[in-house]
Amino acid sequence: ILNVEQSPQSLHVQEGDSTNFTCSFPSSNFYALHWYRWETAKSPEALFVMTLNGDEKKKGRISATLNTKEGYSYLYIKGSQPEDSATYLCAFTDSGNTPLVFGKGTRLSVIA
Amino acid sequence: EAQVTQNPRYLITVTGKKLTVTCSQNMNHEYMSWYRQDPGLGLRQIYYSMNVEVTDKGDVPEGYKVSRKEKRNFPLILESPSPNQTSLYFCASRTSGVYNEQFFGPGTRLTVL
Numbered sequence: 001i002l003n004v005e006q007s008p009q010s011l012h013v014q015e016g017d018s019t020n021f022t023c024s025f026p027s028s029n030f031y032a033l034h035w036y037r038w039e040t041a042k043s044p045e046a047l048f049v050m051t052l053n054g055d056e057k058k059k060g061r062i063s064a065t066l067n068t069k070e071g072y073s074y075l076y077i078k079g080s081q082p083e084d085s086a087t088y089l090c091a092f093t094d095s096g097n098t099p100l101v102f103g104k105g106t107r108l109s110v111i112a
Numbered sequence: 113e114a115q116v117t118q119n120p121r122y123l124i125t126v127t128g129k130k131l132t133v134t135c136s137q138n139m140n141h142e143y144m145s146w147y148r149q150d151p152g153l154g155l156r157q158i159y160y161s162m163n164v165e166v167t168d169k170g171d172v173p174e175g176y177k178v179s180r181k182e183k184r185n186f187p188l189i190l191e192s193p194s195p196n197q198t199s200l201y202f203c204a205s206r207t208s209g210v211y212n213e214q215f216f217g218p219g220t221r222l223t224v225l
Contacts, residue, residue: 032211043202044155046213089155096209097162099145099170104154
């Protein structure tokens, strides 16, 4: 069973602070890594799908990097806003035929 | 509007009473799956389907059944629900290939008494 770890489990930041968190996955065989944003009482929504070592993706104030050789991805939020409060999930797969394995998420709370 | 729909959104039932949670998508996606979300355990996959008439077990399939008779629908069946199946359930779909993002339904909160 693949193990996908996310850290920290939860995070509280002040409005305006920049923050980042980590997704770790097995480095032995990589196919794709997904990031999702999950707001309370809603369903997860895709942020990024990353496929190549060194990939950097950006959507507004949120960006992500990928290092497949060492098995981690970082998600960065610049100038956090209260509306960024959510759980951020990463999901990994090691082949095109196997399902995504989700981490337990990082719960971000941005305090105004 | 492109979407994944689930019904019911909320359900309280009793042990042993068969139930079905429906899932439908209008995006012509080949791949559909069911997850359950429990506190501290993250999203765990129950079953998935790569296409019509093709289904496979996920990480936690015990106590569940699925069917994929049509591309758009992927119902989750609990033949004899038990209290440990109390959970938040999500259906998701995507086009084939894990390079494609998944679209999630709104969730079904199930309580089994």
